[in-house]
């Protein structure tokens with residue numbers, strides 16, 4: 001499996017280094033034959049090539065079996081004409097990575113004060129309110145007069161149906177329960193169509209129980225009674241916001257793993273950003289990056305019917321869970337170690353397990 005690895009901005013290089021060490025260990029242990037090829041994007045690339053996405057990078061990623069993208073300092077990249085392309089958007093749009101799968105699971109020992117949860121947010125990743133990706137070219141946010149801005153939201157039936165199908169297929173491997181999160185009381189036409197499309201797909205999965213919740217109420221319900229939810233399917237921006245909340249309820253944004261999957265490509269990327277407030281301090285939690293990489297192995301193993309990749313993914317998840325329970329983790333999840341030391345302890349555990 002050829003994987004392009006891009007460390008990203010801010011805390012990216014610190015957390016990615018831990019993920020790479022962990023991958024190299026499971027590669028040997030499970031005889032995976034990983035070919036990790038290192039590249040750059042974001043600030044490193046802007047400095048070196050004058051653009052956040054250098055020439056040839058997309059082709060290189062397309063020729064690989066997967067991409068691990070570190071967190072990007074998206075907010076810094078404002079002007080595409082100056083080479084400041086948002087790399088996360090670039091890969092999601094160019095590779096049509098329509099399903100952003102964001103699990104949130106409470107790990108014993110993580111010190112969270114909230115109720116235990118184990119759910120997955122399935123977020124549509126290519127349209128909705130995201131003005132940088134919901135039109136063929138250019139952006140869909142317009143300055144009409146110096147004081148008037150119009151931002152368009154795009155919702156299409158095929159995109160609703162494919163994200164719904166991803167959610168229902170996932171639900172069949174879990175508790176067979178899908179919750180549709182929407183704002184159809186206000187966005188009647190767009191979210192009305194989203195709900196309709198989800199129910200149409202639901203008919204293909206008669207064993208799955210379906211309900212729906214309005215997004216604002218969901219923010220309260222998921223805090224108060226997270227045990228009610230298993231797979232949550234929603235549009236782009238609601239999923240982006242809800243998944244940060246569920247990650248924090250599970251213990252920390254530092255556990256927020258995700259995979260961005262399309263029909264042909266998969267990209268592992270932690271759900272959080274580049275965390276400039278803690279970058280370079282050896283305190284960032286690397287587990288979001290490790291679990292994201294693990295999700296990519298599982299995704300590949302399922303597609304190619306290669307059980308060793310699924311076993312390797314399980315081994316990584318198990319080692320992370322044990323590390324958190326043992327306090328061999330960063331402070332945000334109740335541990336006592338720095339990023340690097342957390343990585344060393346995880347490597348030792350993976351070798352020993």
Ligand code: NAD
Pocket residue numbers: 011015070071072073074075076088252253254255269270271272273274275276277278283284285286288332
């Ligand atoms: P952020 O997600 O980077 O950080 C939010 C808070 O969570 C911060 O206090 C941070 O210290 C903490 N945090 C994040 N990851 C952590 C980790 N692994 N361990 C411990 N604590 C962690 O959000 P932000 O500060 O609003 O954004 C910073 C930059 O990241 C911005 O440029 C933003 O646009 C970008 N961003 C990128 C992505 C992405 O690449 N997928 C996602 C979100 C934000």
